[in-house]
Amino acid sequence: MARIGFIGVGNMGGPMAANLAKAQHQVRAFDLSPDALKAAEAAGATVAPTVADAVKDAEIVISMLPAGGHVRGVYMGEDGIFANAVKGALFIDCSTIDVATSRAVSEAAKAAGFAMLDAPVSGGTGGAAAGTLTFMVGGDADAFERGKAAFNAMGKTIVHCGQAGAGQAVKACNNMMLAITMIGVAEGFNLADALGIDRQIVYNVCSTATAQSWALNTYCPVPGPAPNSPANRDYKAGFTADMMLKDLRLAQDAAQQNGVSTPLGSEAQALFALYSNMGEGGKDFSGIIEMLRGKK
Secondary structure (H helix, E strand, O other): OOEEEEEOOOOOHHHHHHHHHHOOOEEEEEOOOHHHHHHHHHOOOEEOOOHHHHHOOOOEEEEOOOOHHHHHHHHHOOOOHHHHOOOOOEEEEOOOOOHHHHHHHHHHHHHOOOEEEEOOEEOHHHHHHHOOEEEEEEOOHHHHHHHHHHHHHHEEEEEEEEOOOHHHHHHHHHHHHHHHHHHHHHHHHHHHHHOOOOHHHHHHHHOOOOOOOHHHHOOOOOOOOOOOOHHHHOOOOOOEHHHHHHHHHHHHHHHHHOOOOOHHHHHHHHHHHHHHHHHHOOOEHHHHHHHHOOOO
């Protein structure tokens, strides 16, 4: 089993690190949150006091961080990963960040003699805990093969999307589609409510007809039809509205930089920004149905 340094063991990284430890990998974890480190230790990881200590003898270094600036700092900083990792270590960044930053850090890793993969995930905290995440991976094929054992301990679907930055690009496309779809599903249920149609009937028909989607079938934004959806827990987040807004902004930045028209993606960003500004950003993104029906 591999020696793995894990940087960022919060809501997503924590369960991922726990699954690596469960698979008998030796995990050394670092996070700025004492509570996150305490939970990681309880799940089988060893706590590292600094980034340098977490990566000093690691064969694989995995990071799950909030934004591109954090990734640059953790990897390229004076006391960061590049400066302290052993020769030949493989870096896997699972953060969701902009493509340009991902490619820049990957190029810097290559120049320093390291292999690096960008590997953002889909599946939320539930998928992280269950070990069923989807990984969208960018980077060299050889590095992808080296990382497979780690990916398999944390996820169910692992897809090599192309060279550096390709994983981030696919993630931006995926989440833009998801946000647009969720808004459509929410509007459909709101219309059905106004027309006096039972929600279960709407679900039974639409989830097996041409409207079927993950947003409807698995993550239905109204309580009842999909028992595991956040709608049944007052929209306690599996994936927050603020995180969806962040991803939509990344998608729109990429669209603008490449001259691509995404009017529905732009509108989805505006709606999630409004929802977040109403103080609901910590709720699950499917909770936007409440705003759309005028409840908030």
